[in-house]
Amino acid sequence: MSVSTIETILDPRSVAIVGASDELNKWGGSMLALLRKFQFGGRIFPVNPRRTEVQGLPAFPSVQAIPEPVDVALIAVPNERAIDAVRDCASAGVKAVLMVTSQFAESGEAGRGLQEKLVEIARAAGMRIIGPNCMGYFSSHADLCLLNSQALMRNAVLHKGDIALISQSGALAGTMLARAYDIGTSFSFCVSLGNQADLEVCDFLEYAIADPRTRVISLYIEGLKNPRRFLGLLREASARGKPVLLTKAGRTDSGQRAVQSHTASMAGAYQSFSASVRHAGAVIVDDPLELIVQSATWARLPAPASDGVGVFSGSGGGGAVASDIVDESGLRAAVLTDTTVQSLAALMPAGAAHLPFDIGSVPDTYRTDGDWLHKVLATMMADDNVGAGVFVLTTQPDMTGAAEKVVAFNRESPKPLLFVNAASSCADAAVAKLQAAGLPYFASIQEAIRYLDNRLAYARRAALDDTSEAHRLPAARVDEVTRGLHAGLVPEHQAKQLLSAAGIPVTDGEIAVSAEQAVQVARKIGFPLVMKVVSAQISHKSDIGGVALNVRDEAGVIDRFDALKAAAANVPGAVFDGCLVQKMARADAELLVGTHWDAQFGPLLTFGFGGTLVELHRDTALLPAGAGRKAIAQALAKLRQYPLLQGYRGRAPADVDAIVDVIHSMGQLAEHLGERLAECEANPVMVHGNTILVADARAVWKEEE
């Protein structure tokens, strides 16, 4: 349903401008002027009770006074008149209002009340709202411009393009449009959403996914109204092969405060956001201007064939710097094959035939025709080791000619050749050639490399598709265990029962309430042993001396029992419920596998290298709990200590598949239990060759409401 609403908004038959003015420094003046400048084909109705004519068009005292149906009404009146204007629109049967007026939820309590009123009036009338506190939108294919930005005022034409830009911030949208203009990029539509009182990112994202004129979707997000719907749409876009690139503000504490006062957005934890949206297929770009360059390049050029980057420059130094940046990024600076070097013999001396290629190092005698550079580029780019090229333009003779060659090359090439302008305004004429050809260029080598890195990662993630995996969780056994759980901290032995029910192997053990009983358990299990305090009040046992490792004989059991009891007695308010006596598991590596419920994104899965120093080592990955085995295996392999699982320095190689199974089962458990399982953490999970055993676990259980 919202798709057809958005269609009406982006291609309306008629637009009313409430607060229309002749003064171009007022919103109702500049927006009317922009709408007319780009020759909108539908009907335009200025509304102004004090005027009979505005900017030469007949004006109406109210929207209700307009004798024809109005699809979209722009409301550009001061805050105190906004509610009346919305009432007028609702009564007139307007389909959607675009509310640029501010001082609503972003300004505090009073504004929040006003915004609620706004929504109430609109809902009752079946009318939709964009904004408030936004700067409008444009739809190039409908020649419709209702976006108030300096970035559009300088243009004579509203260029038609294939990128959809959906932004909570209006001023940032304008800034992104300015960069897009410089790199010759245009949009299918662009909308700024402000406070998202009604229509929100998801509504326009859904439309953009279905829109055949949109090839790439760019989002600037401060906060999500409906994270689950958002993730679903990202998955849909991914399934349809339509890339979604986004920048998220409010990643840090300072950023969160800023977005709260900017568009009243609640940002939530950024780590959860990034793990969830990346897994759903979105590409995250940290900077909004880079978002535009990356989106534009994505729309215009083919994907890199591999991570081998061929560097071309007019400067040997520029080539060296670029090679360093490529290597440091984790991509590979390509080296030409012997075959390519041989086929370059006619084009340059042998000493010059290598990457990074220094154009300036070839004597003029070799440049016998105007096609020389094109031949060099084509020969080197065709090399199997080169997956993509980066042309770093430094100050050199004939920069314009070089730019033209890069444009021409990209017209036919199955591999992208990115252009970096390192020559600043010296290259103004050269970049004008790129701009005219609609070929985006980059402001720095780093920017170009980040694009390649993102696009390669996107392809790798797409290749991971494991959505069809069977769900193997023994749900009935799990449910039986959960019936015995009480709200709050779940003690170790119960947490292990839960994991065991989910098919995750745990260390054997029993609770002993006396030293004598501990000895009996020890005889049954065999030495060496681990003994741990059991107390519902003690969560981090090792921090209070509540764990005894490597207990080797019966005397030790008695000694340690007393010591653990004493340790518990030292913790104010803790009740000593005995000791858990367990076989001591050997470990070549200690892992952590955990899950927690995120209010926005549901259950998330943390896994990696654990033990008591897990917070110092910070060597864990975060994925949605529903992640499949391939995604888990890929994330695990990226961890710093991963070699520990591969037979590092004399250790037995671990059964990585079995580890992935344990992590996957934890995720399935969290998916099954939903928000009742607030937290669950197995740490350490002892890995020794093929053996994987959860040695300790804790959970936090929440009653169903």
Place this chain on the structure above:
Amino acid sequence: MSVSTIETILDPRSVAIVGASDELNKWGGSMLALLRKFQFGGRIFPVNPRRTEVQGLPAFPSVQAIPEPVDVALIAVPNERAIDAVRDCASAGVKAVLMVTSQFAESGEAGRGLQEKLVEIARAAGMRIIGPNCMGYFSSHADLCLLNSQALMRNAVLHKGDIALISQSGALAGTMLARAYDIGTSFSFCVSLGNQADLEVCDFLEYAIADPRTRVISLYIEGLKNPRRFLGLLREASARGKPVLLTKAGRTDSGQRAVQSHTASMAGAYQSFSASVRHAGAVIVDDPLELIVQSATWARLPAPASDGVGVFSGSGGGGAVASDIVDESGLRAAVLTDTTVQSLAALMPAGAAHLPFDIGSVPDTYRTDGDWLHKVLATMMADDNVGAGVFVLTTQPDMTGAAEKVVAFNRESPKPLLFVNAASSCADAAVAKLQAAGLPYFASIQEAIRYLDNRLAYARRAALDDTSEAHRLPAARVDEVTRGLHAGLVPEHQAKQLLSAAGIPVTDGEIAVSAEQAVQVARKIGFPLVMKVVSAQISHKSDIGGVALNVRDEAGVIDRFDALKAAAANVPGAVFDGCLVQKMARADAELLVGTHWDAQFGPLLTFGFGGTLVELHRDTALLPAGAGRKAIAQALAKLRQYPLLQGYRGRAPADVDAIVDVIHSMGQLAEHLGERLAECEANPVMVHGNTILVADARAVWKEEE
């Protein structure tokens, strides 16, 4: 001596152009034209045996034919005529030749021979060489331009400035000049050095340090000819308060290959370079264009007063994004004090009076005069929490006015307000205001933040000065131990003797050659024990099962002795020399402290968190071995696992001063022994409360040559 040579080069009375031409697409044509365009006041002598006049000036058949003394001769003839030209200059008594001709050492074996010939001729005549394979230099205060770059050809004036740019790459120098032009920055002099056959970075650096017209020094380096001299000069610059910023190419394997074929430079290990030059006071910037912006800003604006960054923007979204970037960088997004908020009451509604400041959020009614923005900037920047400001220009009304306000503010302010142009070409008129005022602007928020970060780190390092520390190494004891060392791998017990002689505490232990003897040692030392294989052929004992921890009784000693002997027997070629029996040290943290001799930079000191997983954790710091205690303490505190030394999760806090002493002593040991101590590594160093003990050590000893 070289300073006066450089003075002659930068301010010559006369210049000969060998290979002078009327054709401007030839080097001898364009460079003569540039020299004349900028109105060099000295004598100019074109040299061309086939012409009597070049570009309207009388030409000479050879340099020797010139009837006056020649200070500098530019040689711009083809490679095959270069040697003859140099001979001519030498015979004529030229002080220095500028050799732009290429195809010397950078092109392979034959070129290397030619370059040696060049140097030989010059040395014999007492003549100096810049290049070969460079693009020349300019000296603005002498109106002398001998740099062949597109970046200068568009200019009518050779602007005088206070930054010295010394670059191995000529084309990159041009690229840096282009960026400098855009941001209104000029240079005292700029030299490209190419292959550095004779004069090199250090010669010009030495001059720049002494030059009163140079305030900031910028270097682009591919390889160093004399690393020790370079470090000494950096220290001198630091002591004189003259900042040196540099970009180094050849940081990675690909970059190293590139610089080798570009200027025949050998890059060496980048980690050693960066640790050494940073400690000597240089600022490293990874990108040459950022190098220019940072140098320019450094020369023009005061240092930040603190790491609190005040963000100003015309877009709430831009402010949010900038706040995120600040927080992510490790600086702090500043929050205004209540006092400042109160004094803003007349300037804006209470809801707007916060950072990041969104200029667009203030209603027009508050902007009663043209000074409004200046008042806002001045009030917020004066806040104690704000150490520096960042003004992010997004597309907004009156961008030019905003730029003017930032220029005016910086004229008087004791704190810097950096300007970021996020509005692309929409802001062309605005950035022209900055350019005209010589106020550098940044291309991205990240670029601005990296500058602040570098400048703050520079101030912190300067505050560390600990050069006057007493050298406490007991050298006589150390020398006695070294007399017993043989070349090659030094076994553990000898390595420990060396450390012990240097005042570093090591675990007690003795070598036992039989199980019976091991038991006797064990009785003397007491349990628990560690036992380790002793074999000159086995370096990494734990990898081959050559270490037994936690041996608790005599039966265990016998059992383990046999096991270790068997483990040694499994290593091909290893001779079993017995077992080292030691007291087992407890550890809350295991450190690594090591040193190695770097062929370029001398002894370097590695320290951090150790144990067998040191290579996976990568949690170590690298400093020159001569680093003082403050620098060591600061680097140690930055390590990820540092909290382990501060009483993390129930551990006893460690004696950090004593740890710093151990590290410092290791550095002093390495400084004292020089290149004879090729390597030395103590790992693990067991830390438990106030106890610090080296539990294992190895070294590699080199005979004196």
